[in-house]
Amino acid sequence: MQVHLIGYCVEGSLFLVYEYVENGNLSQHLHRSGRDSLPWSIRVQIALNSARGLEYIHEYTVPVFIHCDIKSTNILIDKNFNGKVADFGLTRLTNVGSRSRLAGTFGYMPPEYAQYGDVSPKVDVYSFGVVLYELISAKTAIIRENGSVSEPKGLVALFDKVLGQADPKKHLVKMIDPRLGSNYPLDSVHKMAQLAKACTHEDPHRRPSMRSIVVALMTLGISSED
Numbered sequence: 001m002q003v004h005l006i007g008y009c010v011e012g013s014l015f016l017v018y019e020y021v022e023n024g025n026l027s028q029h030l031h032r033s034g035r036d037s038l039p040w041s042i043r044v045q046i047a048l049n050s051a052r053g054l055e056y057i058h059e060y061t062v063p064v065f066i067h068c069d070i071k072s073t074n075i076l077i078d079k080n081f082n083g084k085v086a087d088f089g090l091t092r093l094t095n096v097g098s099r100s101r102l103a104g105t106f107g108y109m110p111p112e113y114a115q116y117g118d119v120s121p122k123v124d125v126y127s128f129g130v131v132l133y134e135l136i137s138a139k140t141a142i143i144r145e146n147g148s149v150s151e152p153k154g155l156v157a158l159f160d161k162v163l164g165q166a167d168p169k170k171h172l173v174k175m176i177d178p179r180l181g182s183n184y185p186l187d188s189v190h191k192m193a194q195l196a197k198a199c200t201h202e203d204p205h206r207r208p209s210m211r212s213i214v215v216a217l218m219t220l221g222i223s224s225e226d
Contacts, residue, residue: 003084003085004018004019006018006019027073031140037177042081044217047083049083053085054070054085055210066123069108069127070085070108074087107142110204112204125209128213129197129198130155130156187223191220
């Protein structure tokens with residue numbers, strides 16, 4: 001789902017008028033204190049809504065649109081806790097495989113884009129995978145430990161280490177947002193983590209399409225309601 005454009009002005013001052021989305025953005029719900037914890041089923045719903053918005057611009061526009069700045073602050077939450085992709089300021093009408101001047105947010109950029117400026121829909125897929133990790137952990141894309149002089153850690157690297165363990169579910173529990181308590185189906189969380197891992201694969205050709213991600217999240221949503 002995307003934030004709807006209601007109107008625009010092209011005479012004198014230029015304006016775009018969008019619908020009002022009253023529940024803030026996903027980052028605020030996950031990272032700010034004082035917010036009620038989002039139930040697991042709502043997190044899956046927000047992921048699915050957002051994936052559908054990206055699927056639309058990747059699969060149903062000619063030529064393809066690429067958002068180029070997917071992150072939790074650019075997913076708005078409406079009164080029914082639906083996720084809506086917003087801030088298309090960096091969106092590119094781009095031929096797949098082209099190169100572009102670097103734009104986006106550190107921690108969400110895939111290697112091929114950060115290093116070479118290679119642009120494809122898989123740039124958004126990678127960023128979306130980082131958002132999935134945020135939904136699981138409520139951690140930021142880049143983690144800076146208080147008082148530490150060590151380099152900041154990327155959320156992708158942390159989850160890669162966890163999911164590479166012999167018993168990943170056992171270690172995954174330590175990464176789950178503690179505000180969820182025990183109110184989550186571990187199998188569902190593990191499946192989302194595996195989907196995020198696929199989305200953030202170093203090789204863009206091995207990342208799933210947004211269409212495949214939507215199907216996976218639809219299945220996950222059904223299992224989360226059981």
